[in-house]
Structure formats: structure tokens, C-alpha cells
Amino acid sequence: MAMMQAFPAAVTAIDWPLLLGASAIMALTPGANQLLSLSNGFRVGIAPAMTAACGRFAAFVLMVIGVAVGLGHWLATSAIFFNVLKWVGAAYLLYLGIRTLMTAWRPTARPMSADIETTQSRLLIRREALVALSNPKAVEIVDYH
Template identity: 45%
Template sequence: MFSDVEWTTFFPAALLVAATPGANQLLSLRNGLRHGLTPAMSASLGRFTAFALMVVAVAAGLGAVLAASEVAFNVIKWCGVAYLVWLGGKTLATALRGRSGDERETGGDRPAPRDGDRREAGRPDTVRSWRLARQEFIVAASNPKALILFTVFLPQFLVHDAKDVAVPLLLLGAAYIAVEFLCACGYAALGSRLRSMGISRRARRVLDGFTGVAMLGLAGWLSTEQH
């Protein structure tokens, strides 16, 4: 099983793919900044649940079937586009509201709780964690490129004479999720570090604005992808 995988080439490639900023990694960064390291990491479990389901589908042969279906690809693609537009627009609106609302009341750049932060503070931790994990799950599950990543990327690291590929694919999928988890920890830790440094409201708005624009850009890129 382990000998059926080219591990020496897999890990550098997986690290490069996982470390590249994407919608989920931006969510980890933003969640770390707004809520801290622990909530951001618990939220990422939603992403890895989606990834685990994809890996099982690929090992069972369903990934190739879905990847070959233009209808399924387009349905998943446009669901992903719609959700990224909604989430990016909501994040961008949060950044813009900070300018006209309570920023003036707090004197410009001095750190102060935002409306969103005050609402979150009033919610039970379990409710907030569930909402953040749900966001991560939907972003990951509604991206058809993630499924194709597992369908096309993972098999490249199987040895050519492998007979039973299901178990090696599961091992590769588990290894990739572990690499992605480490990268998610890095993004969440960076956000948490910025939070602990007490960055100004303006800096937080800039990060929210960048995240929102990036998500809208990812939505636009995904909408132009062809099967």
C-alpha cells in the first residue's frame, strides 16, 4: 500500500497546492483575525469533512464519473459561484459599513468591537463554530475544481504497476488533508497573531475588503472555467 505511492514527489507538490491562497485559506485567515486561533481551526473541520467525502468518492471511482459529467460539473460550479459571490459581497459590505458606522464613534483607527464582532460575542460558541464550519464546508464542497484536483492530482503519485488503487488513493487523500490542515493552521495562526497585536479597525476593514474582493475574483474565475 505505502510502496504504491511516490511520497517523495507527492509532499512538495501537495504543500505547494495547499499553501496557495484560495477561498478556504482566506476564510481561515479571516476567522483567525475575527475569532481567534481555536475557533478558526475548529471551523476548518468543515472543509476537511468535504475533502474527506471527495477522497472517498475518488477512491470509489465516483470522482471520475462526476468529473466526466458536464451537467454535474456545471451544477456544482454555479452553486460555488453563487455562494462565493454571496460570501464575498457580505464580507465586502462588512468592510464598507465599518467606514460609515461606528468607526467615527471610536475615533478613527483605534481598535473597537465591530458590529459583527458584537453579534458574534453574543452567540454561544457552539452556534458560532457551527456557522463558521458550515461556511468552510460549503465553499469546499461547491468548488468542482477541488473534486477534479483529487481526481487528477492524486493518481499522478501512484506507481505505474499498482494493482489495487483504492487504498493508495485513500492514503494519498489522507496525506493531502494533513498537509492542507498544516497550511490552514498557518493561515489561522497569522490571523490570530494579527488579532493579538491589536491591529486597528482600519487595518481590519482593509483585510475584510481584500478577502471580499478576492472571493468575488475567485467566483469570476470559477465562472469562466470550462469542463
């Protein structure tokens, strides 16, 4: 109710069935982050993959903050900036996909020490964050707010 009083035009202009339907479809469609988490789970185990997912959630928090400070409006009004950001993200995701395919059959039979596990966790967290930040699907969500 408070939102309705603060932003009456914005709240009444929302097509709620369309928004909820589109949100459900996007949530059910596996994207780059879900596939990366599955890949991490298969390669390094469930616990490190769940730790790495913290990087994704941190990136999403940054996106929400960006929306709150007006980044969505800037992306909506600057087609050049939006397209550059979208294609840089797509290129990064393509690079990760190719790299994953090229290293999929590399053997990893040696046990890990604590130092290697810590370093690996940092790399996994960073990769999850970068995939989330460069995901064109997530950037488009920012664009519509």
C-alpha cells in the same frame, strides 16, 4: 509495490514530476478555504477559527470518499454535471465574498456568552464545510482521479 501490482497501468501512466509540481503549486496558492480561515481568525480569534477548520477537513474526507467510490469518474464523463457543480460552487464562493465585504466594518463590541459561542462555532464549521465542498479548485482535484 502492492498498488503497482493491483493497478499497473494506472501507476505507470502517472507523470510524477508533473503531478508533484502541480500539487505543490496548488498547495501554495491560497484558495477560498485559506482566506476564510484567515478571515475567521481575524474576526473571532484563532481557537474558533481552528475549530471551524474541522468542517473543511470533514468536507475533504467526504471528497476523498467520493473519489474512492467513483465520483471522479462520473465527473470526468459528465461535462454537464461537472460544469453545474463547478458553477454552483463558484456562485456560493462569490456570495460569501460579497457578504464578507459588506459586513467587514460592522462593529462587534459585545462580549459573547457560551450559547452564542457554541452557535457561532457551528456556523463557522458549516461555512468551512460548504466552502470546501463548493470550491472549484477542490472539485477539479476530484475530477482528475
